[in-house]
Amino acid sequence: MADTWTAREAIAAVVDGAGFAELADAPGPERSTGVDGPIGWPGYGQSLARAGERTGERESVVCGTGSIGGTEAVVVSFEFGFLGGSLGARTGERLEAAYTAARERRLPLVSLIATGGSRMQEGMRALAQLQRVARQSALLRASGAPQVAVLRDPTTGGGWATLGAGADVILALPGAQVGFAGSRVRPPGADPAAYTAEGQLASGQIDAVVRREDLRDALARWLRHLGAPPWEGPPEPPGPLRAHPKGEPPARTGWEAVARARSARRPRADAYLAAYFDRVQEISGDRCGGTDPGMRCGFGLRQGRAVAYAAQCGTATLPAGFRTAARLVRLADRLGIPVLTLVDTPGAANDAEAERAGAGAAIAELFGAMATARVPLTTLLIGEGGSGGALALAAPGNLWAAPDSYFSVIAPEAAAAILKRTPEQVPETADLLRLRPHDLVDLGIARGVVG
Known part of the structure; x- marks a missing residue:
């Protein structure tokens, strides 16, 4: 009717x-x-x-x-x-x-x-x-x-x-x-x-x-x-929301950093967004037939100024999630609104359905949107940073790390399997990958550890 x-x-x-x-x-x-x-x-x-x-x-x-x-x-x-x-x-x-x-x-x-x-x-x-x-x-x-x-x-x-x-x-x-x-x-x-x-x-x-x-x-x-008037300059990275006591020393080993990032007690994107913004409005969907509940995208008001955001929620990111994030970045760029991204994923979804949905093309689309954005971009690594599926959402040259996080070229388990190492050697492999937050700073990947 x-x-x-x-x-x-x-x-x-x-x-x-x-x-x-x-x-x-x-x-x-x-x-x-x-x-x-x-x-x-x-x-x-x-x-x-x-x-x-x-x-x-x-x-x-x-x-x-x-x-x-x-x-x-x-x-x-x-x-x-x-x-x-x-x-x-x-x-x-x-x-x-x-x-x-x-x-x-x-x-x-x-x-x-x-x-x-x-x-x-x-x-x-x-x-x-x-x-x-x-x-x-x-x-x-x-x-x-x-x-x-x-x-x-x-x-x-x-x-x-x-x-x-x-x-x-x-x-x-x-x-x-x-x-x-x-x-x-x-x-x-x-x-x-x-x-x-x-x-x-x-x-x-x-x-x-x-x-x-x-x-x-x-x-x-x-x-x-x-x-709303846009935030002036790059958004400041959110302060850390800790699962561990503030005075606790940094992770001593790579495997300990992985364990902290995978802890069920560790704060996720929802908590960071709620603490950072006064209010938010979210977009949904990639306009190509898919949605990903593990990627939150939208526009928030912070101190009366607009900041766009794309946040991974700790799950493997679907092709629809990458496309939705790319859509958000392009829209924010056109409106002149700076972008904050929160990285937290074990990696891109890699099952057959993800391949049929164009995982590679979707990741490439997000890499391109981030690389060509004219507005300031800021990224906070809040948990797992699993390979290219995490890096696609990271601001080139303006990445920060939370204490309970890691970023790796590939997950330690996958690295051990590729290198034909035994499961017992996974913790050692994590150490060799130099994936702890302060390792990322030493390598010039992250600008600092927040908090």
């Missing part, structure tokens, strides 16, 4: 008070292509007239500016009652004007989407609007302004593939139909759950499912985090 919100009801649900100011249409003839549109679709003019009478709108999208939780934004809202919220040439004109206003005024763009796709009665002229919207989205992205999409019911076709999936942060209403293929054109027997907001969340395509009554607050929080 289609979303019961009209375009203006959706706007009223998220914009503060009555402060919405609609953007004026570009001057010109009402319908320059004739009463039945650019391809002469029989009765199209009458359909437009009926849609206008039924909805009170002149097109399928309403665009304007308003404040959401105190943050000024350009707001785009679709009217599904107007020909199924379809995109035609006039829709493209209005959307282009909205993106242009956001870019010129340096405002975030919030889109409240409910659409069935491109308008068939305008033929290829309608489909070409997707390129128009994609170009405007890219221009706004290059300007450094964030884009947040809200997927209403339904969000399908080109509207999903441009305004929706092209946004930086994607929220959806519960039960919303979301997918490139609408309900009438899917393959027979297709799993309907895959075309829902919940299904898209599980497959890493959206960031959160938000109830209607919580939507205004959710948008306000996201706009506050993405629009």
Whole structure:
């Protein structure tokens, strides 16, 4: 069932008070292509007239500016009652004007989407609007302004593939139909759950499912985090949260350092993030079909300033985790927000499923994002640093180590196996790898041990 919100009801649900100011249409003839549109679709003019009478709108999208939780934004809202919220040439004109206003005024763009796709009665002229919207989205992205999409019911076709999936942060209403293929054109027997907001969340395509009554607050929080002044310079590394007494001496052997890092008592990423930030907003998913609960990514406020973060949670990192972290780093770089990463993984997942999911390419993507980021990066090694799966998340030249941590070219057990050593020789191998925190400082890998 289609979303019961009209375009203006959706706007009223998220914009503060009555402060919405609609953007004026570009001057010109009402319908320059004739009463039945650019391809002469029989009765199209009458359909437009009926849609206008039924909805009170002149097109399928309403665009304007308003404040959401105190943050000024350009707001785009679709009217599904107007020909199924379809995109035609006039829709493209209005959307282009909205993106242009956001870019010129340096405002975030919030889109409240409910659409069935491109308008068939305008033929290829309608489909070409997707390129128009994609170009405007890219221009706004290059300007450094964030884009947040809200997927209403339904969000399908080109509207999903441009305004929706092209946004930086994607929220959806519960039960919303979301997918490139609408309900009438899917393959027979297709799993309907895959075309829902919940299904898209599980497959890493959206960031959160938000109830209607919580939507205004959710948008306000996201706009506050993405629009806060960035932390100046590299983020300071978090102070140590110790599993052992503060006065305890450093690990005497490599194997002792490994044991400390693997201790169940040792603090994990959740504890560090809670101690470091006043509040956080998290993204979810790699936009390629996967999620990794062992990689937390998002934006936090610290002393009123924004810092992005990507944190491993002590598990083997999945390809989706590396891609999500790369997505976070690229978004933070575009918004000018510095990045803090917390390294804690025994290594990259190395089972057959991880290989099929492109583990190597995902790790390479994160290495590339970290290497080319223009914003300051800081990394704290808080536990295990297992080989390239850990190094991919490490800031080049700005790595710090917590006392209960180690970093190694490979896990001691794997090193012993490769070198044909016995299991009894694993502790000795750990010593030879020089993986203790102060070893990392001596080797020039870490800048220091925190605390």
